[in-house]
Amino acid sequence: MKIAFTAPMKPLDHPVPSGDRTMGRLIVRALESLGHEVTIASRFRAWRKEGSDALQAEVKAEALAEAERIAADWERTGYRPDLFLTYHLYHKAPDWIGPALADRFDLSYAIVEASRAPKRQRGDWAFGFAAADVALARADAVAAIHNADLDCLAAAVPHRNLSVLLPFLDAGPFLKASTAAKPLAAAPLKLLSVGMMREGDKTRSYEVLAATLAELRHQPWHLTIIGDGPMRDHILSLFPPERISFLGALEPDALPEHYARHDLLVWPAIREAFGLVLLEAQAAGLGVVAGDTFGIPDIVRAGETGLLSPEGDVSALAANLLRVLQEPELADRLGFAARQHILDFHSLPAGAARLEALVEKALRNHSSGKESPDK
Known part of the structure; x- marks a missing residue:
């Protein structure tokens, strides 16, 4: 399966080491261990330390321009993934690229490590919060990285689309x-x-x-x-x-x-x-x-x-x-x-099995449509 990947919080080749960068790399490695072909669709970083409507509107414009660039490249080369996968989405790092490409090419869209803080609906991060909610609504499968995030995500994600994908490592x-x-x-x-x-x-x-x-x-x-x-x-x-x-x-x-x-x-x-x-x-x-x-x-x-x-x-x-x-x-x-x-x-094989289940859920939900009777 062809999977297009992006990490709006921190690109996988970012020079500063962190658990976030490591986890992103492990996700790609686990998917490849299952035989999937993973392509880094974009290195665009949506994360910003400070928030405001004006600043995040600029980030959105840059992200949509990047989506247009990717779309033109895909159309030129004939590349079409089966799934667009975004790693780590929240109000400081919304994803505009994945939803835009998923809609344009009618792709399944999944998010791993999503979190949602309702207190950010107002104030400096309101723009980013709303943008992250749009991505959550478009996603065919959303995985929290731990159970503590489930309640807040459940207010924005249909039950059938939501799961927990516990972290893992190369042990x-x-x-x-x-x-x-x-x-x-x-x-x-x-x-x-x-x-x-x-x-x-x-x-x-x-x-x-x-x-x-x-x-x-x-x-x-x-x-x-x-x-x-x-x-x-x-x-x-x-x-x-x-x-x-x-x-x-x-x-x-x-x-x-x-x-x-x-x-x-x-x-x-x-x-x-x-x-x-x-x-x-x-x-x-x-x-x-x-x-x-x-x-x-x-x-x-x-x-x-x-x-x-x-x-x-x-x-x-x-x-x-x-x-x-x-x-x-x-x-x-x-x-x-x-x-x-x-x-x-929490080994790499255990994580790969959970990722495979998430991929299958995204494909299945996209195929059957976005509406869910148990939302």
Whole structure:
């Protein structure tokens, strides 16, 4: 099957690494593993940091011009996909290109990782919110990336078109590293945190982490931090230097072995959609202590592969971490269960199977028409 793909939030070749870029690349890889021919239809980025009607009207005009360019190229070459697939749609990153081409060429249209925040119907992001709703209404299949997004999406998407496509990863390198190198946990527990050091929620996560560890300063632990960014100096100043190892940003290929050298991933996950690092850590045989945020409960089995606490609650996060610090064997039990959990539910083959079901749903719904009796 021919699939045209775009990612209005962040193109797949964007120079700044992120979980969003990684997930987009994994989706393409999973589709190709099923034998589909995936073409990047556009690198156009609709995302903007600031919102206003005037600004987003300009983005819309640019997007529609890009759609015209693509359409002319398809007509010239005779290319016609079976499906147009958009990855990551919301009010800051609407998709005008997919719906325009889907209508022009009568294509099935699907969206993966859609979210909807009704409070953005008014204010600076009203234009983008309305545009994202138009795309949702046109889509033949819409997948949220976690269950927390379902209720808001259900107000704009017919029930038959809506599903959850849980995130996944290429678990192979992490499973291999954990099998070859992961030692049993022992005091002082080797803790790991992985996250970019940018303003906003990432910095807030580091601040919560530092406050948590300050409550446990008399306990035996050592923290390794992987990540870098403009907030590095501020973030590193939050931690006692003698109890951390800062490795900076690492290439993806280097991550599995570093995960496997540690006992536990600790991450507050402030405003995290799902947290790719939590998938990576579990695949490498690490249990996690994390914040109970958005899609985290969909990928971490509370009490089985990790311990979750309310988002931003320093004392609750510290209490969960203290449990593991006082019982290192618990870190091993969580880690063993985590590795099997990823293998069973969040591996590349598991993700590919969910994507195939989404593709089939989009084709089926488009063929049978947009109206649904159970909307």
